[in-house]
Amino acid sequence: MTRQQLFAVCFFAVLLVLFYQIAVIFSPFLLPILWAAILAHVTFPLHARLTALLKGRETASAWLLTLGIMALVVVPVVFLTLLLIQEVGIAYDAISAWVQSGGVKRLPAQLAHLPLGGRMQDFISRHVTSSRDLETFFLQSSKALSGFVLDQVAGLAKNAFLLAANFLVMIVTLFFFFRDGRRFLDGLYQIIPLEDSHKAKIFSRLDQTITAVVKGIVITAIVQGVLAGIAYAALDVPVPVFLLALTIVLAPLPFGGTALVWGPVTLYLLWVGPVWKGLAMLAWGAGVVTMVDNVLRPLLIGQGAKLPTLFLFFSILGGLGAYGLIGLFLGPILLAILLTAIQIYREEYLSEPPPPA
Numbered sequence: 001m002t003r004q005q006l007f008a009v010c011f012f013a014v015l016l017v018l019f020y021q022i023a024v025i026f027s028p029f030l031l032p033i034l035w036a037a038i039l040a041h042v043t044f045p046l047h048a049r050l051t052a053l054l055k056g057r058e059t060a061s062a063w064l065l066t067l068g069i070m071a072l073v074v075v076p077v078v079f080l081t082l083l084l085i086q087e088v089g090i091a092y093d094a095i096s097a098w099v100q101s102g103g104v105k106r107l108p109a110q111l112a113h114l115p116l117g118g119r120m121q122d123f124i125s126r127h128v129t130s131s132r133d134l135e136t137f138f139l140q141s142s143k144a145l146s147g148f149v150l151d152q153v154a155g156l157a158k159n160a161f162l163l164a165a166n167f168l169v170m171i172v173t174l175f176f177f178f179r180d181g182r183r184f185l186d187g188l189y190q191i192i193p194l195e196d197s198h199k200a201k202i203f204s205r206l207d208q209t210i211t212a213v214v215k216g217i218v219i220t221a222i223v224q225g226v227l228a229g230i231a232y233a234a235l236d237v238p239v240p241v242f243l244l245a246l247t248i249v250l251a252p253l254p255f256g257g258t259a260l261v262w263g264p265v266t267l268y269l270l271w272v273g274p275v276w277k278g279l280a281m282l283a284w285g286a287g288v289v290t291m292v293d294n295v296l297r298p299l300l301i302g303q304g305a306k307l308p309t310l311f312l313f314f315s316i317l318g319g320l321g322a323y324g325l326i327g328l329f330l331g332p333i334l335l336a337i338l339l340t341a342i343q344i345y346r347e348e349y350l351s352e353p354p355p356p357a
Helices: 003-053 058-100 107-111 117-127 131-158 160-191 196-234 240-250 259-272 275-305 309-350
Strands: none
Touching: 003 058, 003 160, 003 196, 003 309, 058 160, 196 240, 196 259, 196 275, 196 309, 240 259, 259 275, 275 309
């Protein structure tokens, strides 16, 4: 081994050790940094336009956009949390008033008008000895449910420091991505040991995939929320605006999603009557709101990112299981990079050499 080769081996060994140590140091902040990178990528065209309006002052544009995004996140979260606490108290009071007004005694007659009401009557008659036991069950269940929700909110409040720290890291990182993002990207582009044509393909596919995933998730969630909100308002469901916002927030979740909202609403409508409202909500939720997610999201993401639908489906579910909510974005992104790498490999190593001149 020559002196130059020995120096190269030692240099890369030290470089790998340094990379590993930096990765260990940065690992607690990985998720906030990834969220900041996704937000910066999606909103960077807006930053470019705002910078042009401010006559090239990138720092001022970065501050304005960062503060705007912070307001868009903090204000709705605080509002929805306070509204949830208020609605839990109202629900508990409503159940208590229903029990005290003799609702339990009217329960068998109400069950007779519901689907499968006869079986539910038989179940209650076998397992409940008196109406007093059933009243106690309803009061204790509603109190336990209210306590559970309030405990969860209190748990979030106890972890408020950790949530605030991660949010602060994301906001600070987002500001620097706005201000210095082009220089960061140029530096990363230069140090990647690939040919310029290959790097251009990878970065182009990365940009295409992130944009398609974000647009697909956001647009699908908004469409589902609006469709569900129309049904909430038409069927006179209480607090339809809050339920609409909650539907949009939960829509990206692949397990449950919008059904976590319109499902309990259906049960509520079946309970309070008339029954046709509950059946209409069930049909609209299962036949329209849920089907929009099954059709629109893969269509938007698959066409925008040019990914096979089957692989896209598994990448979303697998990414969610491996990385949490950020996996909704990481799964398709990693799949797109892998497919691009395979394409480069096929072009470079599997293509036939040109015939001799």
